[in-house]
Amino acid sequence: MSFPDDTDPFANLKSGAVPPPRAAAKTRALASARAAFEAEAKKSAAAPQGKSVGQRLTSIIQSLKGISIMDMRIPVGTAAIALLVLPLGWQLYSSTALTPTMQVAPQVGQNVEVAEAEADLDSEVPVSAPREEAPADASVAKTGTAAAPVALPPPAPEPMLAQESLDMAAPAQPTLGAAPMADSFAAPSGGMLSESEAEVMPAPQSTQPSGDEFSRFEEQRLKVAAEEPVSTFSLDVDTASYSYARRMLEDGYVPERDAVRIEELINYFPYDYPAAESADVPFQPTLMVYPTPWNKKTQILQIGIKGFEPDVADTRSNLVFLIDTSGSMDEADKLPLLKRAFGLLLDQLSSDDTVAIVTYAGSAGVALKPTAADSKAEIMAALDQLYAGGSTAGAEGIELAYRLAEDARIEGGTNRVILATDGDFNVGINDPEKLKDFIAEKRQSGVGLSVLGFGRGNLDDATMQALAQNGDGNASYIGSFAEAKKVLVEEIGGTLHTIARDVKVQVEFNPAVVAEYRLIGYETRHLNREDFNNDAVDAGDVGAGTTVTALYEITAVGSGGELVEPLRYGGTDSTGATEEIAFLKMRYKLPDSAVSQLIEQPVTAEVVYDDIADAGVDAQFAAAVAAFGQKLKSSTYGTSMSWDEVEDLAKAGRGADDGGYRAEFIRLVDMARLLKPDTHTDVCDFPASADDCD
């Protein structure tokens, strides 16, 4: 600068004396600052603490605030260009030949690998996958789960509909920012659900920013016994929904509506039903009718079964673990947890059992050929070598796993592939429908599939459920070591040894006694009436020692609790025995039989209790869990019960509680009360006051 420094007029500025502030003004300023600070502290304490991973800083605006426009030229320009280029790029990527190339390339590589792996099966060399595509995909997996469902094309679009999905691509894009989750809900289950979407569903009242996907379902509606006396569903022994809901609540979020499947909450807990005596009739139903805690005018019909528990030593297992080693598994609660949990499992197995490990994604191939389960050192060494890294690039992992399972097949024993993943199902078959068909086909040949879900943020619950259901197995969510212990030690019998397959339940209500009924939960397990006697229709499987519970809320004729007006011209001329409330039929197949057996039992007045306390702790607890689930998902029914009442009921139903699960549930009710206070209940949730809402 050429300006002469010696005549700098500004030099005098620093000597300028500043008149001191008045003491009163200072005191006032300090006091108001402290008040503001405390008000702010209170505000932030009241708000839920913590931030979800998906909710990190999404805008660059904040960091540029206060910067003059002069220096924003570059960011503004870049942003403008990015706005133009990104949608175009996406459009190109999703609608031109680019897409197939990207997907086919890894497959070709991995086809070769499978061949190699087969050849090297005996030499037991883990084949490492080509990892060129690793950085890009890995970064997608790491940077923000919120982006994940967008960036990774959801499993929804079926190639058959390629043309359609191409057309749909354009309208689908703008929803990127708006509500990517809501859109991906309906998708995995195909077209059927998207039609029912036309029915207006109340918006999820607290959408959580998790990247997890759940298939959307409608709540079971109330049915009029005179019009639709028969209710048919498949048993569900999964418990993933409870574990997931628990984790969300413990992290301080209310889980999404569709993440809460009430039957899975109820079935998470063991109940003390009498077990069957022999493997020939593997279970017998326990029936109870007791007053509904959330509605004085209705009753609950509880159907409980406990599977026969054979001596574990008598059964032999051939297990192939198909382990996801993509980069996203590299978190403390994923692959490392799996490794520790594995040790627990090995202790349950004997020298008659074999274990094999196949990995997919990252390092793909056979990590351990079928090995007797008592060579624990060898198995653990193979497991220790697994590392998570790289992209989730398919490989024919699943076919390889099934091939190993078939090679080491044990006749009359349990042959099962156990898929452990955090939500990436690129196991080699990209089309979810084909994958399901493949698993169903393998099930016919006697190899089942169970799924263990790990971690949070990427979990594709819908696919997990679908795969396990097709593989005659269950989907469990493992969020902690305690959970791993429950699934792999305490319930290992249920996980590994199926005692009855395709268990279907059909309840026929007597319209002379029951006016209306509603099945609680089991939305995703609905069967058509005619499916009951059709042995070809798949249904849930019951493992050794598993307890399964189903609840119906029933309204007796003339109780005054009916929500549906009786028909003016509807004559009720019931022919059945009037003392019977309902008639229960269950169909199941023995593990090695293709023909189903039938169990029939009437629900009579003998099993009716006037007070829920008389029905026993199991009844109280199951009802409390049902109420909890209904409240949590803002159900149309049963939300009138307060959290305190739910907690009291659960406490009354705690019983012996050996595993401490029920005590944990009570803590969870506490958590839910804080996160979703009773006052939050939308008045629109009550059908009676629906008029007030319009």
Next chain:
Amino acid sequence: MHAELMGLTDAPPMDAEALTSALVLRAQKGDGTAFAELIEAQYDCIYRTAWRWCGRRDDAEDIAQEVCVKIGQGLARFDGRSAFSSWVYRITLNAVRDWQRAGARRVRHHDAFADVSPSEAEAEQEAVATACELWAAVRSLPEKQRDAVLLVYAEELSHAEAAAIMGIKEATVSFHVFEARKTLRGLL
């Protein structure tokens, strides 16, 4: 023993900056006492800055109070990417600007009284008179130039620090100062 000596010589007693950042951290965790201590330590500095920018004690006190409140409200969002003092400067400068813009109309009305009000100057000595003139001239500069000049000369910050506070580049600060000199040469 030796190590202790070394430790003592290597780590001098907590300097003001470290003390401030410790207080900021504690206050961000919700510690009310730490915040009270912090804001008390900052008040004089804030007031001084406010006075230099607007030149009236009443206004400076009001601005300082507003800044204190803003710090109380916004401390949780202070992310430590810049120095705490820079952050406070930024808030102060913004508050001054808002104050002056909001007060533009008010000032117009008050100008008539300002001439007769004795608040500024019992200017007996020539030096004082010149200084007053200089301050008035600087305050009448365009915002950016005024901020740059005051930060660099009155607050005695480096161009880099001033640039960080103003959110512009260092060269731009120099440019503003240069422009201010040009403008002022006409005025003084």
